[in-house]
Amino acid sequence: QVQLVESGGGSVQAGGSLTLSCAASGYIYNNYCMGWFRQVPGKEREGVAKIDSVGDTDYVPSLEGRFTISKDNAKNTLYLQMNSLKPEDTAMYYCAAADRGWVPLIKDEFKYWGQGIQVTVSS
Helix, strand or coil: CCEEEEECCEEEECCCCEEEEEEEECCCHHHCCEEEEEECCCCCCEEEEEECCCCCEEECCCCECCEEEEEEHHHCEEEEEECCCCHHHCEEEEEEECCCCCCCCCHHHCCEECCCEEEEEEC
């Protein structure tokens, strides 16, 4: 049974930083693409970043430079370092995993999902 559990969310002032973590279990972690998505009420879930099985990363262009995705294979943990946060980054953030080594940063390409964790950025 695959489980993805996010942690590290919370409230921060604009300009601050947060690091989200996603612990993966019951899953062939190292071989598959993983990513972060976010969603605000009334809007579609959108891709933030992904990292494929060989460690190549991809970001939505508007966030590249402020957000960094990484993974620790020894800990089966995915991370999202978020810097220079803005109020418009406020959203529920989701960890996701595909069942292939590479997929595009599209939510329908990811098979497994965490419960989500709230990030709130105040001005």
